[in-house]
Amino acid sequence: MEKPQLEKASALGYADPHIDELLKHSIRTQLESLLKSKVTTEQRVQLLQKSFVEAMTLVLSDTQVTHQQLVKAFENMYDQAVQSMALADLSQEVLTRQYISATGLVMSVHNCKHTIKDVYRIKGYARGIDQAIRGKLKNNSTITILYPACGPFAPLLLPLLSYYKNSQTFDSQQIKVILVDVQPGAVMTLKQLIKDLQLDDYILQIAEADATQFTPDVAIDLLVLEAMQHGFTKEGQLSIAKHLVKFLNIDGWMIPQNVSVKGMMVIGETEFNQQWKNVEYSHSMNVNNQAQQDRVELGEILRINKSTLLAMDELELQDGVRVISANQIVLPTDVDDMSKRILAIYAHIDTFAEESVGQYDSGITNPKPDMTFYVDLKPREVEHTHFVASSGDTVQFYYQLSGLTGFVPVKI
Amino acid sequence: MNRYAVFTGSCLSLPAIEYLHKANLLACVVLPDGEPNSDLLQLQQWLKHQQIAVLGYSNKDDQQLIASLDGLQAQKGMVYLFRHKIRKDLIQYFNQELVNIHPSHLPDYRGPQPLYWQIRNGETTTALTIHKVAEELDSGDIGYRVDIDIHPFETIKCLHQKVAQTLPYLVSNFIQLDKEHKLAWHKQPSGGNKLAPAIEHVDLFIDWFKHSTHEIVNMARAGNADMTCAVFRFSQSTFQLIQASKVDCTLSGIKPGTIIELDKSVGLIIKTSDGAVKLDIIGTQQGCFDGYRFAMLFALDPGMELESGAGNDFRY
Numbered sequence: 001m002e003k004p005q006l007e008k009a010s011a012l013g014y015a016d017p018h019i020d021e022l023l024k025h026s027i028r029t030q031l032e033s034l035l036k037s038k039v040t041t042e043q044r045v046q047l048l049q050k051s052f053v054e055a056m057t058l059v060l061s062d063t064q065v066t067h068q069q070l071v072k073a074f075e076n077m078y079d080q081a082v083q084s085m086a087l088a089d090l091s092q093e094v095l096t097r098q099y100i101s102a103t104g105l106v107m108s109v110h111n112c113k114h115t116i117k118d119v120y121r122i123k124g125y126a127r128g129i130d131q132a133i134r135g136k137l138k139n140n141s142t143i144t145i146l147y148p149a150c151g152p153f154a155p156l157l158l159p160l161l162s163y164y165k166n167s168q169t170f171d172s173q174q175i176k177v178i179l180v181d182v183q184p185g186a187v188m189t190l191k192q193l194i195k196d197l198q199l200d201d202y203i204l205q206i207a208e209a210d211a212t213q214f215t216p217d218v219a220i221d222l223l224v225l226e227a228m229q230h231g232f233t234k235e236g237q238l239s240i241a242k243h244l245v246k247f248l249n250i251d252g253w254m255i256p257q258n259v260s261v262k263g264m265m266v267i268g269e270t271e272f273n274q275q276w277k278n279v280e281y282s283h284s285m286n287v288n289n290q291a292q293q294d295r296v297e298l299g300e301i302l303r304i305n306k307s308t309l310l311a312m313d314e315l316e317l318q319d320g321v322r323v324i325s326a327n328q329i330v331l332p333t334d335v336d337d338m339s340k341r342i343l344a345i346y347a348h349i350d351t352f353a354e355e356s357v358g359q360y361d362s363g364i365t366n367p368k369p370d371m372t373f374y375v376d377l378k379p380r381e382v383e384h385t386h387f388v389a390s391s392g393d394t395v396q397f398y399y400q401l402s403g404l405t406g407f408v409p410v411k412i
Numbered sequence: 413m414n415r416y417a418v419f420t421g422s423c424l425s426l427p428a429i430e431y432l433h434k435a436n437l438l439a440c441v442v443l444p445d446g447e448p449n450s451d452l453l454q455l456q457q458w459l460k461h462q463q464i465a466v467l468g469y470s471n472k473d474d475q476q477l478i479a480s481l482d483g484l485q486a487q488k489g490m491v492y493l494f495r496h497k498i499r500k501d502l503i504q505y506f507n508q509e510l511v512n513i514h515p516s517h518l519p520d521y522r523g524p525q526p527l528y529w530q531i532r533n534g535e536t537t538t539a540l541t542i543h544k545v546a547e548e549l550d551s552g553d554i555g556y557r558v559d560i561d562i563h564p565f566e567t568i569k570c571l572h573q574k575v576a577q578t579l580p581y582l583v584s585n586f587i588q589l590d591k592e593h594k595l596a597w598h599k600q601p602s603g604g605n606k607l608a609p610a611i612e613h614v615d616l617f618i619d620w621f622k623h624s625t626h627e628i629v630n631m632a633r634a635g636n637a638d639m640t641c642a643v644f645r646f647s648q649s650t651f652q653l654i655q656a657s658k659v660d661c662t663l664s665g666i667k668p669g670t671i672i673e674l675d676k677s678v679g680l681i682i683k684t685s686d687g688a689v690k691l692d693i694i695g696t697q698q699g700c701f702d703g704y705r706f707a708m709l710f711a712l713d714p715g716m717e718l719e720s721g722a723g724n725d726f727r728y
Contacts, residue, residue, distance in 0.1 A: 022708070092676050096704075098714045099673035099681075100666060105715040108674070234715045321665040384621070385667060403665030404715060 020092045022110070027082040045196050048080040049162055052197060056163035059123045060130055067281060070119045078117045081153050081193060085113060088192040094185035101182075103212045104236025104405045105229075109152050109185035116155040120283065121226075121362035125156045125255065128351025129224060132253055133160075136221050137174055143221040144204065146247070148180040148211030148240050152189035156224055161202050172201030180207045180214050211240040220247050223254045231345040231368025232261045233406035238304065238324070238399060245309045256357075258305040258350040261407075263298035263329060263397075265341035268369060270294050282366070284358030296335050301345070301397045301407065302326040314401065323408065326397040331375055333391045343373035345407060373409060387411075414509075415439035417486035419469070422493040423455045424572050428513075428579040432490075433464060437587065439486035440465035442477065444495045469494075474501040481505065490583070491545060495524075498545050510545040511555065513582070515575050518543060519604025522550035526608040527571050530562065531634035533606065534626055537561055540575060540582045543600070553597045556586045567636035611640050618644045618653065619720045620669030625658045625684040632656040641695065645719040646712065652695030661688035669718040671707070679703040682718060 024031065039047065055073040058065045090109065098108035116122070129145075136143045147157050157177060164170040181187055187208040194203055207214060223244055228237040245254060266272075275291035276282055314322050335341070346367035349357040359365050374388045387409045389395060394412040399405070416432050418425060421444040432438035441459055443452065443466060459466050467480050478501065481489075489510035491498065503510055516526040517539045523529075530538050539559045544552035560578055562571060589595045616635065618628055628642070632653040635641035641652040659681055666672060666683045673681035680691045680703025691703040701709065 096708065097675045097678075099675065100663060100670070100714050102663060108713075111713065319664055400665050403663050404667070404670060405665075 019086050020090060020095055022092055023086060023090065023095055026110070027086060030079045030082050031086065044080075044083060045198075048084065048196050049166070049198070051076045051080040052159045052162035053166045055122075056126060056159045059126050059159075060163065067119075067283075070123070074117050074119045074122070077159065078114070081116055082113060084193040084196045085109075085152060085189045087196075088185075088188045090185045090188055094183070094188065097183070097185070100404055101210065101212075101236065102403070103210075103239040103401060104403075105234040106182055107151075107235070109183050109189065112151040112183075112186065113153065115151055116153045118155075118362050118364075121357050121364060122155055122159070124349065124355055124357035124361065125224070125226065125351050126160050128257075128353065128355035129156060129160060129222070129255055131355065132222055132255055132352045133170065133175065136253070137170065140221065142174055142176060144176045144178065144216075144218050145222040145224060146178045146180070146216055146220040146244065147224040147226075148214060148244055149226065149236075150179045150181050150186070150190070150224075152181075152183075152186040153193060154179050154190060156226055158193065158197060158199065161199050162197050165199065165202075172199075175202055176204040176218075177202050178205045178207065178216055178218075178220075179203065180209055180211050182208065182210045184208055212236055212243050214244070216244075216247050219249045219252070220244075221249055221252050223248055223252065225254065225256065228347070228364050230347075230364055230366040231370070231406065232259070232302070232347050232399075233345075233368060234404055236401075236405060238405065239401050241304065242309050242312060242401075245306055248306070253352070254306045254309075256349045256351045258303065260300055260348045260350075261302040261304075261326075261345060262348070263301050263343055263345050264367070265296040265298065265331075265335070265338065265375065266344050266367075266369075267294060267337070267340060268342050271344060271367065272369070282360045284361050284365075287360060296332060296338070296341065298329045298331070298343075300327055301329060302399055315398075320402065322401040323398040324401065326399050326407065328394055328396045328412065331389060331391050331393050331395060335391065338375050338391050339377040341375065343370040343375075344368060345370060370407075414487045415485060417442055417467070417481055417484070417489045419489060419491040419494040419498070421452050421455070421495055423451055423458065424576045425492045425579070426455070426458065427576050428490070428492060428583050429459075429464070431580040431583055433462065435584075435587075438464065439484045440467050440481070442467045442469050442481075442494075445469050445471045446495075469496055471496070474499055474505075478502065478505045489545075492579070497549060500547055503545055503547065506545075508544060511542050511586075512545045512550070512552070513579070514541045514543060514550050515539070516541065516608065517557075517559075518550060518554060519600045519602070520606040521608040522604060523608035524610050525640075527575065528568050528611060528634050528640055529606070529608040531566065531568060531571060532627070532630050534630050535562055536564075538571070538575070540578055542582065542586050544597070551600060553599055555595045555597045556582070556589060558582045558585070565633070568634055568638050568640065569636065616640060616643050617720075618642055618718075620667075620682070620718060621685060621720055623684070625687045625689050628653075628684060628689050629656045629658055637695065646710070646716075648719075651706075653691060653693075654695050654700065655692040657690045657692055659688040659690045663688075667717060669720055671712055671714045671716050671718070674704065674707050674712070674714050676704050680707045680712070 055077045058073050095110045096108050099106050187206055190206055194200055225241050228235050270291050275288040279286040312324050314324055316322050344367035346359045347365050357365050372386050376391055379386050389411050396410045396412050398408045400408050415437055417440050418429055419442045489506045491512040518541045537559055539557050542556045543554045546552035631642035632655055637654055643650050644653055668683055668685045670683045672683050681688050694701055694706040
């Protein structure tokens with residue numbers, strides 16, 4: 001057995017000042033485990049690569065894989081990835097900085113690190129991206145993939161690239177990747193992780209840039225868009241998509257191929273509590289039929305794909321707020337208990353081909369209740385943020401691109 | 413020699429009492445009725461130590477007090493930080509020689525909390541005004557006034573202290589001018605639109621939609637770590653805002669009360685109706701923290717909204 005490298009071992013020790021105390025606190029279990037196992041640097045890198053490959057092997061497998069198997073594999077991938085983050089020498093400043101930019105919320109590296117554990121988001125995307133890559137490489141010798149706002153682990157691509165490298169499916173001559181993130185801490189972590197995964201050859205560029213401003217030097221074959229939160233709110237997903245879709249080759253594909261955002265009126269207790277009482281975990285496969293039937297669907301309020309993005313017109317309001325016009329819906333008149341219902345907005349993401357991320361599969365597709373939207377009921381104290389309507393009213397939705405993004409209903 | 417009875421319930425009057433005592437112009441100190449607070453207890457201790465005559469004000473009637481004042485030959489009276497409204501009999505006893513020291517440019521900020529409301533409204537100067545006690549509160553003729561600057565960082569406690577330190581100067585000049593019959597008593601000008609009412613609990617809550625950045629900064633400054641500390645709500649808990657600072661913000665499309673930035677160096681920044689404010693120091697049941705540490709410990713992230721007002725929703 002190779003003697004552990006003292007320098008690297010101490011770099012993960014509790015006494016080392018280079019690992020920020022906050023990061024050390026939040027990943028102490030992983031660090032303790034590493035110290036106890038006394039692995040060499042080479043062994044750690046092997047474990048990291050193995051964890052990425054194993055998670056993707058399960059995800060891409062067409063045989064039945066249990067939820068527990070997936071969760072375990074993704075936890076393992078996270079445990080290994082945060083060790084690379086610990087080695088990236090992030091200061092607390094770059095680790096925790098989070099803010100709202102002109103086009104949406106920019107998450108901190110500290111908060112983003114958990115995305116790699118979002119099993120069904122990564123599964124839905126990775127399976128879709130895999131098929132898109134295979135499709136593109138049928139007719140092209142090399143393709144370029146752009147992954148904006150990729151976060152510190154670029155979880156939709158780096159596990160997949162590890163899998164390709166390990167299985168020798170596609171090499172770095174065939175796939176070139178551009179990773180973009182505005183957070184310096186994300187870029188620092190990405191560099192360390194890519195080095196540890198030995199994927200440098202696949203990476204064309206790692207850019208520290210605002211994805212809504214970034215201009216790639218080459219034409220893009222696949223654009224991978226992920227940055228979003230539930231209810232299609234807060235983050236600058238639409239601004240990023242609108243800006244970068246222009247750089248796609250004429251036959252380029254955006255992943256997801258389509259995002260459908262829908263609205264529904266639900267009884268909060270049924271939808272968000274009762275429905276999940278007897279199931280192990282929330283997932284589109286585990287939704288309760290009775291709860292589903294109790295919903296009052298309002299229909300699609302926004303559809304996002306390459307065509308709609310290219311045709312989307314922005315409006316600028318008097319206060320400088322930029323919006324796009326979304327769909328109109330009519331509030332149904334035949335619902336007795338409408339006044340007890342709340343609006344919930346949810347997204348269904350078709351990543352590619354038949355692959356998707358459905359409602360409740362991931363944090364980004366969980367329905368988001370909107371407590372400011374009242375139908376057939378007046379709030380106790382009306383504030384100007386409240387939207388009050390009646391059954392039968394027509395509601396026009398706008399999507400706000402400025403500041404904290406999200407839907408704005410207007411009564412027609 | 414005309415000697416003074418000082419009506420007060422606070423140690424913040426000590427510089428004036430001490431001055432009168434040393435100048436042999438103090439007949440007694442009249443303390444308020446009711447439950448004593450720590451400030452009053454401390455004052456009582458000090459007066460006892462100095463062997464100064466102490467009389468008690470009664471909420472019921474003035475006759476016994478008047479008899480005692482007469483016995484001590486207290487022909488003049490001076491009121492400062494006294495919680496009771498002086499009644500007619502007592503005013504008549506002093507025969508135009510009972511004055512009140514009010515810390516504002518009267519007729520503005522009449523009422524029991526003038527310094528608090530002046531800081532909260534962002535005033536840059538205040539005054540110590542000596543006026544005759546009349547039946548209507550803070551409305552009698554003005555005899556003498558000293559202006560005092562308010563530093564932009566001063567809190568209610570700072571300002572009370574500063575005002576207290578000005579008392580000997582104010583009182584000595586007033587007595588000297590009175591002795592020389594040079595006091596030019598004049599009626600209060602009409603107006604006085606700015607009031608200083610008692611502070612209600614609801615006054616202390618930050619309403620992110622209603623209050624401007626400037627108002628929030630001054631709310632925090634006026635209350636600081638005092639009982640009148642500004643408060644805000646998040647996730648149905650209440651926190652004290654001890655210090656806040658204005659921050660430039662050009663972002664649009666964000667609701668007031670939304671956390672727009674969290675950064676170790678920059679701190680915790682909240683969108684306001686006209687810009688943004690940095691929450692410098694926050695008081696919690698677990699201790700005081702800067703905005704950054706508060707946010708990290710209490711799991712506040714940019715994009716979340718702080719609450720305004722009661723805001724209970726019963727639907728979900």
